[in-house]
Amino acid sequence: MDTLQAILLGIVQGITEFLPVSSSGHLQIAKEVLGVQLEENLTFDVALHAATVLSTIVVLWSEVWRLLKGLFSRRFNEEQAYVLKLVLSMIPIGIVGFLLKDRINDLLNAPYILAIVGAMLLVTAALLAFAYYAKPRQKETISYRDALIIGLAQACAAMPGLSRSGSTIATGLLLGNKKAAVAQFSFLMVLAPILGETLLQATSGDLTAGIAAGPLIAGFLASFITGCLACKFMIEVVKRGKLIWFAVYCTVAGLVSITSYFC
16 A cells, blocks of 8 residues: 555545444445555554544544543543443444454455445445434433444444444434434544544554554544544534435445445
């Protein structure tokens, strides 16, 4: 992989991580188009995800700082309850990552990966469309039960092509939560799992396996910059309830991916 390819993949990751169109699926499609071959697909993917985690912290810093300050209060408060909900939502993806990491990595290298990505993009489109047309009664706060269910949706999104943000936002909306609250919760709940995965890769010595440091850094920076822009954009999109356009996009992208595999 050269530096230009890494930058292009970083831009793809930064944009699609926050848009409900599956960053993993688009990365796989982009790798196929660019002819990129990596011995360790998860290595570069994790680096790009780490960049978007940093962009999430930057964009939502005021909320992150509020939670951190409230977390160390001696009395149980709203911030501590919110953090507990975030932790609860992270449990399913932690279990999936621990038990199925190797199988997911094998799936990323499978010759039929484009067909899988296409099928999961169609599932993402269906979720987004359902969330758009369903009009459940809105609740004031995300409950512990909702947090766990949203976490289960995130765990399912470990499948390449199934959008993490699309799955979690759509699930949160279908449960009757307010749009702005769901968008914020969706972006915050992914911080710890990705940071944990990045730390495990770094301590195992695999962080630069299969790719030089230069392209890795270039991809990271490209992902971070575009991630900041996409995060701000997506929060506004969810507030305005315009998810149906992403459902249309995922449908087209899914059909193109499936057609590319069979052709």
